[in-house]
Amino acid sequence: MSVLVQEQAFEVREQYEQVLSNSPGAALVAFTGYVRDICDYGVVEALELEHYPGMTEKVLDDIGMAAAQRFSLLGWRIVHRFGVLQEGEPIVWVGVAAAHRGEAFAGCQFIMDTLKTRAPFWKKEHLKEGGAIWVASKEQDEQREREWRDSTL
Amino acid sequence: MLKVRFFSLIREALDCEELNLEFTTETVTIDDVKRRLSAQGGVDWQDVLMQPNVVHALNHRVVDSSQALSDGDEIAFFPPMTGG
Numbered sequence: 001m002s003v004l005v006q007e008q009a010f011e012v013r014e015q016y017e018q019v020l021s022n023s024p025g026a027a028l029v030a031f032t033g034y035v036r037d038i039c040d041y042g043v044v045e046a047l048e049l050e051h052y053p054g055m056t057e058k059v060l061d062d063i064g065m066a067a068a069q070r071f072s073l074l075g076w077r078i079v080h081r082f083g084v085l086q087e088g089e090p091i092v093w094v095g096v097a098a099a100h101r102g103e104a105f106a107g108c109q110f111i112m113d114t115l116k117t118r119a120p121f122w123k124k125e126h127l128k129e130g131g132a133i134w135v136a137s138k139e140q141d142e143q144r145e146r147e148w149r150d151s152t153l
Numbered sequence: 154m155l156k157v158r159f160f161s162l163i164r165e166a167l168d169c170e171e172l173n174l175e176f177t178t179e180t181v182t183i184d185d186v187k188r189r190l191s192a193q194g195g196v197d198w199q200d201v202l203m204q205p206n207v208v209h210a211l212n213h214r215v216v217d218s219s220q221a222l223s224d225g226d227e228i229a230f231f232p233p234m235t236g237g
Contacts, residue, residue, distance in 0.1 A: 033237055049236075050161055052229060055213035080236065092237050112237060120210070121236030122161035134162045137206075137233035 001068065001076055003060040005051065007083040015079050015093045023075025023097030027104040030095040031112055037087045039135075043128040049082045049091070052120035056080070059119045063111055071107035073098050078111060080121065106153060113144040155180065155222060157190070160231035166201045167194070176224040183209045183218040186228060206233055 002018075004010070012032050020028060035047045064076045075097035085091060094111045098104040123135040158171040180186050191199035201207075209218050210229040222228070 051236075052158075052160055052210070052213075052231070055210060055229070058213050116237035117234055118215075119236045120160070120231065120234055122232065123235045124161075134232070135235045137235050142233075 001064065002078075003057055003064060004077070004079040005053075005056050005060070006079075006081060008081075009089060010079055010081070010093065012090055012093060015077060015095060019075050019077050019095040019097055025074040025097030025099055025104070027099065027101045028095065028097045029101070029104040029108040030093065031108055032090050033092040033112075035085050035087050035089050035091055039125045039127075039133075041125070041127060041131075041133055044087055044125050045128045046087070046126040047085045047091070048124040048126060048132070049085065050122045050124070051080075051082045055120050056082075060115060063114045063118065066114075067096065067107045067111045071096075071098060071103040071110065073103065073107045076107065076111065078115070080115075080119070082121070110148055113141070113148055116141045117145045154225065155186065156227040157186065158227065158229040160229060162232045163201055163207065163230050167198060176222070176226075181221060183211065183216070183220050183222065183228060186222070187218065187230075202230060207231075208233060 016030055037044055060078045064078055068076055073096050077095050079093040081091055094108055096104055096107040124132050126132045155174045155176050157174055159167055159169055164170055187202045191202055208231050209216055211220050212227055
């Protein structure tokens with residue numbers, strides 16, 4: 001049941017073990033998001049992530065607690081980086097533990113779908129050929145978040 | 154006093170990270186703050202702050218722009234979020 005927002009890189013394995021050792025659940029689902037190498041405008045050299053300190057932690061904590069209540073999670077952890085990240089580095093890690101796989105899969109997806117449009121992070125892609133572009137929000141992400149709000153799952 | 158913060162594209166477009174605004178009877182809502190900043194900053198600020206997709210936060214919570222304010226509040230303006 002924890003949130004970690006940090007500039008430095010993190011080890012995926014350590015995050016996984018953290019959830020595993022603190023949660024007695026029989027099912028653990030984890031998601032890792034990495035910096036992609038190609039974007040709509042070319043080859044990505046680095047990704048810059050800006051956030052709103054104070055609000056970010058609060059929103060992520062709210063999302064984790066909402067997921068825990070809705071899907072009866074026994075444990076959860078959200079790790080998100082900010083600052084400048086290189087291609088291939090992990091950006092975000094979400095891990096949840098539950099008694100059964102259905103709740104674990106749904107809880108992890110709910111957290112990811114919700115944080116994409118609700119946590120105050122903004123991505124800027126720096127291109128290999130020069131220049132940088134702020135990533136625009138995607139209607140598809142908004143739609144996924146709306147679906148969770150309308151869903152009774 | 155109200156603390157006003159700007160993030161991402163909005164921070165860059167306004168070339169301003171944060172500012173303090175006196176809390177008066179003319180700054181009762183976030184819409185009032187937008188109007189006052191637009192009047193002070195000119196057309197450039199108006200163009201940025203009046204964009205329909207600007208997100209407003211009050212004391213770290215996303216709110217509607219008609220939200221009423223209190224002295225000491227922190228307000229933030231930013232574009233739609235793109236984390237994950």
